[in-house]
Amino acid sequence: MQRLLILLPPLGWLLLLVAAPLLILGLIAFAEAGPGVPPFIPPLGWAGGPVWQGSTESFGTLLADPYYLEAFLRSLFTAFVTAALCLLLAYPMALGIAGARPSWRLPLLLLVLLPFWTGFLPRLGAWIGLLRDGGWVNGVLGLAGVGPLRLLYSDLALHLGMVHAYLPFAVLPLATTLLRRDRSLEEAAADLGATPFTVFRSVTLPLSLPAAASAFLLVFIPAAGEFVIPELLGPPEAQMVGRVLWGEFFQNRDWPLAAALALALLVLLLPSILFFQRLGRRG
Amino acid sequence: MRRIGLAFGLLFLWAPILLMVLYAFSADRIPFQWGGWSLRWFAALAANERMREAAFLSLRIAAGAATLAMLLGSLAGWALARFGPFTGRTLLGGLAGAPLVLPEVVTGLSLLLLFVLAQGALEAWLGWAPGRGAATILLAHATIGLAYVAVVVQARLATLDPSLEEAAAGLGAGPFTIFRTVTLPLIAPSLAAGWLLAFTLSLDDVVVASFVSGPAGTTLPMLVFSALKVGLTPEVNALAALVLAVAALAVGGAGLILARRANGAG
Amino acid sequence: MALLTVRGLTKRFGAALALDGLDLEVRPDEVLALLGGSGSGKSTLLRLVAGFEVPDSGRMLLEGRDLAGLPPHARPVGMMFQSYALFPHLTVFDNVAYGLRRERMPRAEIGRRVGEALAMVGLEAMAGRKPHQLSGGQRQRVALVRSLVKRPRLLLLDEPLAALDAGLRERTGLELRAMQRRTGAGFVMVTHDQAEALALADRIAVLDGGRLAQCGPPAELYERPATRFVARFLGAANVLEGKVGTDGAVEAGACRLALPHGAAPGEALAVALRPERIRLLPGAPPMANGVGGVLRDLAYRGDGWMALVALPDGAELRVALPAGAAPPEPGSRLALGWPAEALVALRA
Numbered sequence: 001m002q003r004l005l006i007l008l009p010p011l012g013w014l015l016l017l018v019a020a021p022l023l024i025l026g027l028i029a030f031a032e033a034g035p036g037v038p039p040f041i042p043p044l045g046w047a048g049g050p051v052w053q054g055s056t057e058s059f060g061t062l063l064a065d066p067y068y069l070e071a072f073l074r075s076l077f078t079a080f081v082t083a084a085l086c087l088l089l090a091y092p093m094a095l096g097i098a099g100a101r102p103s104w105r106l107p108l109l110l111l112v113l114l115p116f117w118t119g120f121l122p123r124l125g126a127w128i129g130l131l132r133d134g135g136w137v138n139g140v141l142g143l144a145g146v147g148p149l150r151l152l153y154s155d156l157a158l159h160l161g162m163v164h165a166y167l168p169f170a171v172l173p174l175a176t177t178l179l180r181r182d183r184s185l186e187e188a189a190a191d192l193g194a195t196p197f198t199v200f201r202s203v204t205l206p207l208s209l210p211a212a213a214s215a216f217l218l219v220f221i222p223a224a225g226e227f228v229i230p231e232l233l234g235p236p237e238a239q240m241v242g243r244v245l246w247g248e249f250f251q252n253r254d255w256p257l258a259a260a261l262a263l264a265l266l267v268l269l270l271p272s273i274l275f276f277q278r279l280g281r282r283g
Numbered sequence: 284m285r286r287i288g289l290a291f292g293l294l295f296l297w298a299p300i301l302l303m304v305l306y307a308f309s310a311d312r313i314p315f316q317w318g319g320w321s322l323r324w325f326a327a328l329a330a331n332e333r334m335r336e337a338a339f340l341s342l343r344i345a346a347g348a349a350t351l352a353m354l355l356g357s358l359a360g361w362a363l364a365r366f367g368p369f370t371g372r373t374l375l376g377g378l379a380g381a382p383l384v385l386p387e388v389v390t391g392l393s394l395l396l397l398f399v400l401a402q403g404a405l406e407a408w409l410g411w412a413p414g415r416g417a418a419t420i421l422l423a424h425a426t427i428g429l430a431y432v433a434v435v436v437q438a439r440l441a442t443l444d445p446s447l448e449e450a451a452a453g454l455g456a457g458p459f460t461i462f463r464t465v466t467l468p469l470i471a472p473s474l475a476a477g478w479l480l481a482f483t484l485s486l487d488d489v490v491v492a493s494f495v496s497g498p499a500g501t502t503l504p505m506l507v508f509s510a511l512k513v514g515l516t517p518e519v520n521a522l523a524a525l526v527l528a529v530a531a532l533a534v535g536g537a538g539l540i541l542a543r544r545a546n547g548a549g
Numbered sequence: 550m551a552l553l554t555v556r557g558l559t560k561r562f563g564a565a566l567a568l569d570g571l572d573l574e575v576r577p578d579e580v581l582a583l584l585g586g587s588g589s590g591k592s593t594l595l596r597l598v599a600g601f602e603v604p605d606s607g608r609m610l611l612e613g614r615d616l617a618g619l620p621p622h623a624r625p626v627g628m629m630f631q632s633y634a635l636f637p638h639l640t641v642f643d644n645v646a647y648g649l650r651r652e653r654m655p656r657a658e659i660g661r662r663v664g665e666a667l668a669m670v671g672l673e674a675m676a677g678r679k680p681h682q683l684s685g686g687q688r689q690r691v692a693l694v695r696s697l698v699k700r701p702r703l704l705l706l707d708e709p710l711a712a713l714d715a716g717l718r719e720r721t722g723l724e725l726r727a728m729q730r731r732t733g734a735g736f737v738m739v740t741h742d743q744a745e746a747l748a749l750a751d752r753i754a755v756l757d758g759g760r761l762a763q764c765g766p767p768a769e770l771y772e773r774p775a776t777r778f779v780a781r782f783l784g785a786a787n788v789l790e791g792k793v794g795t796d797g798a799v800e801a802g803a804c805r806l807a808l809p810h811g812a813a814p815g816e817a818l819a820v821a822l823r824p825e826r827i828r829l830l831p832g833a834p835p836m837a838n839g840v841g842g843v844l845r846d847l848a849y850r851g852d853g854w855m856a857l858v859a860l861p862d863g864a865e866l867r868v869a870l871p872a873g874a875a876p877p878e879p880g881s882r883l884a885l886g887w888p889a890e891a892l893v894a895l896r897a
Contacts, residue, residue, distance in 0.1 A: 003362075003366060003369075006358050006361055006362055007358075007362045007366070007371070007375070009354075009355055009358055010355045010356070010358045010359035010362070010375070010379070010429065010433070011359075011362075011371065011374070011375050011378075013355050013426070013429065014359070014375070014378035014379060014381075014426070014429070015378065016397075017394065017397070017422060017423075017426040018378045018381050018382060018426060019378055020397055021393035021394050021396060021397040022381075022393050024393065024396045024397055024400060025389070025392060025393040025396055028396055038399050038400075038403070089288075089291075089292050089295070090292070091288075092287075092288020092289065092291075092292070093288055093289045093292035093293070095288065095289075096286055096288055096289025096290075096292075097289065100289075108289070110534055111293060111297075112292070112293070112296065113534075114530060114531065114534055115296050115297070115300060116483075117483055117530040117533070117534060118300060118523065118526055118527045118530050119486070119487055119504075119523065119526045119527075119530075120487045120489075120504075121487075121489065121504055121507045121508060121511060121519075122300075122303065122507075122519065122522065122523030122526060122527075123299065123300060123523075124511065125303065125507075125511055125515045125519045125520070125523060126299035126300060126302065126303040126523065127299060128511060128514065128515040129302075129303065129306070129314045129315040129515040129520070130299055130302065130315065132514070132515070135315055136302065136315040163295075164295065164296065164299065167292065167295070167296060168296070171292070221384055221386070222386060222387070224386060225386020225387060225388050225389060226386075226387075227387065227388055227490050228489055228490060228508065231512070232508075232511050232512065241388075242386070242387075242388045242490075245388050245392065246388065249392065249494075255396070258392060259392065259396070262388065262389045262392050262393065265386060265388075265389060266385070266386075266389055269384075269386065273384045276384060277380060277384070444632060444634060446630040446631075446632055446634040447634050447636060447637075449599070449601050449621065449628070449630070449634065450628065450630055450634035450636075450695075451622075451636075451647065452600070452601070452620070452621035452622045453599055453621055453622070453624075453626070453627065453628040453696070454622075454627075454647050454648030454651060454695070454696075454699065455622045455623075455648050455651035455652060455699065456622055456647075456651050457620075457622050460651065464647070465636060468638045469637070469638060
């Protein structure tokens with residue numbers, strides 16, 4: 001009885017606001033677009049009994065038009081590059097934090113996480129101000145006799161913004177794992193004759209691989225669906241799933257196609273999501 | 284080597300932010316161009332009615348969503364940590380974990396579809412339905428925050444020494460007294476951290492809010508986003524400096540408290 | 550009347566049987582040590598009596614009153630945890646006062662009782678500190694007085710000395726027993742350390758596989774172990790397995806054992822023999838209650854040596870050699886003998 005009182009409010013809330021929306025999303029992906037409010041014909045109709053009047057037209061469009069396929073590939077590629085760069089940057093940072101004097105560790109970790117609390121949009125604003133034509137970076141380059149270069153609205157700006165936004169997510173799991181590691185394992189390896197680099201390669205690195213995988217996925221999964229950063233920093237012609245979905249929904253008002261895009265994105269990310277959750281349960 | 288890596292990473296993280304804060308005090312109309320010290324953009328920000336309104340709306344939504352998220356999320360975290368294996372545990376765990384891993388566009392779109400259908404249903408039954416806006420944003424943000432709070436609270440409860448509560452029982456405390464005098468004080472920092480996390484996520488969100496909002500609800504991030512699409516203005520610079528100052532104060536304060544506690548633990 | 554009576558207590562965790570029909574009595578005014586290896590069920594028994602676990606069957610009576618159905622907070626039983634379980638967010642004073650506050654005792658009375666309790670263990674000056682500001686020994690004493698301040702009739706102690714440094718253990722153990730004498734409560738103390746049990750307990754109950762192997766005063770258990778388990782667990786006795794011959798003596802490999810009371814011919818019998826009851830003999834070993842062997846190994850133990858002697862049949866005997874005389878060289882032949890009353894026939 002007491003248990004039900006604790007269990008029911010969050011479970012009811014989640015069923016209503018997580019499970020039901022996803023089911024509706026799946027259903028509307030099979031609806032036919034049409035004029036009206038909302039702009040689609042429900043796939044399940046009622047004519048004396050339930051009638052199926054849905055269609056797989058949206059999925060047909062997704063597969064037929066290379067525009068969408070390209071957007072998916074570009075999204076996954078960008079997310080992969082972002083996650084890889086984040087991992088590459090985050091690993092030495094996490095090692096640095098774990099190797100710092102104990103009294104320095106928490107402040108350093110906070111220093112990594114604080115940008116996360118300064119707001120996502122202001123940070124993108126900073127990149128806009130730095131990279132735009134005649135901006136700060138071009139000014140500095142100009143002093144060196146280079147440029148001006150077209151930096152903003154390019155793949156470079158996109159990746160800078162993505163890595164900058166997601167880097168703290170990658171540092172956190174790595175730093176906590178490296179901080180908690182059993183140092184006597186490394187001492188044992190050194191005692192058995194391993195050089196510092198061999199100790200790192202044969203002990204430290206393999207033991208931190210699950211955390212590295214977590215860090216990678218923690219960046220890769222949200223980056224694949226990212227909308228705001230490509231919109232503000234990326235090249236305008238380069239479409240990614242987030243932007244395409246946004247466009248289909250807000251500009252073209254094709255809700256079934258937007259839902260189908262969302263569903264396809266989910267299915268593509270599902271292996272990563274499941275793997276990530278398994279890592280979490282083991283850690 | 285590791286020090287160089289850490290220094291490079293921190294420089295990469297902080298250089299754009301610090302430059303932005305510096306130029307927030309520049310008098311020049313063009314952002315990131317030095318025109319002498321000035322507070323004019325802070326004054327302009329304070330005078331900007333739309334900004335002020337949006338900020339106020341965002342703060343109200345964030346506070347409400349964080350509070351709802353803390354209440355519901357701690358119940359979910361409690362059930363996941365304390366009920367052992369029960370029917371529906373996988374369901375609860377999966378649903379509570381979903382907002383953490385779903386791409387924002389998927390969360391936003393699916394919630395909007397729900398709200399639209401719910402509006403349609405209400406219209407059909409009652410002839411009237413509430414519009415989308417602050418309320419729908421609050422529901423969406425509370426749902427996302429719930430997931431984060433559940434994780435934080437579950438983790439804290441899992442590491443809580445069970446013999447503390449048993450000791451209280453052995454000393455004559457009933458279940459409610461144990462909760463009030465032992466469990467709650469011990470998980471209170473986690474509850475506060477969960478609330479703060481949900482609050483920040485809400486204040487930072489553009490995508491989900493843009494999906495589920497109606498014409499009546501323009502939050503601060505939505506406003507800043509539409510401004511940034513055109514380009515950076517010095518007012519956004521000033522806003523960033525302001526947000527950073529508040530965040531630094533909050534984190535610095537929390538850090539001091541933590542450090543004092545850690546020192547006490549010796 | 551017994552303070553605590555346990556009858557047929559059984560508890561399973563999944564497939565594992567933690568307690569298997571345990572019978573036990575705790576007398577008022579005694580320190581009873583529950584001794585056993587890990588998984589013997591000793592901690593489970595404590596948790597059942599405290600009410601943190603529910604038995605599958607069996608009864609527990611405290612001063613004749615059935616404990617079944619009573620929640621932990623309604624049982625007049627104190628418990629001290631191995632981790633001490635001091636509330637980290639409360640001061641030493643508030644930790645000790647916690648149980649009294651649950652009784653809605655007047656503020657002044659609480660202040661007096663807590664002050665007295667802290668004075669008893671010399672911690673008055675620490676009343677305002679938090680647990681993490683105390684040393685291990687101080688924490689242990691706070692945990693002890695916290696569990697005693699409500700004056701329970703029965704105090705359960707789960708490995709009360711295990712978290713302390715070796716140097717602190719003996720002194721704290723003696724303080725623990727002094728505290729028991731002073732309060733007059735019954736103490737049931739779980740331990741895996743036989744020396745601790747022998748030194749502190751009035752009686753020892755040895756648990757083996759969820760059952761009571763033997764219960765009695767330390768000297769009785771040490772000198773007259775009832776089972777192989779007790780003989781080996783307490784003081785690591787030699788256990789000789791043999792068969793009773795027609796003359797009543799036990800033929801155990803190379804040893805011929807003449808028991809003080811004799812035994813039925815043909816019966817298989819295990820006999821315990823303490824290492825310190827075996828003597829080195831000059832000359833040849835006697836026909837019965839003696840054996841010849843080769844010294845295989847020698848370990849210095851401060852108060853003497855522990856010798857490992859290989860017998861002709863391949864078995865080994867542990868023999869305690871007193872300090873003072875120079876020990877024999879490893880590899881030398883030894884003649885060993887022991888008095889008949891040193892032999893204890895085991896029933897299981």
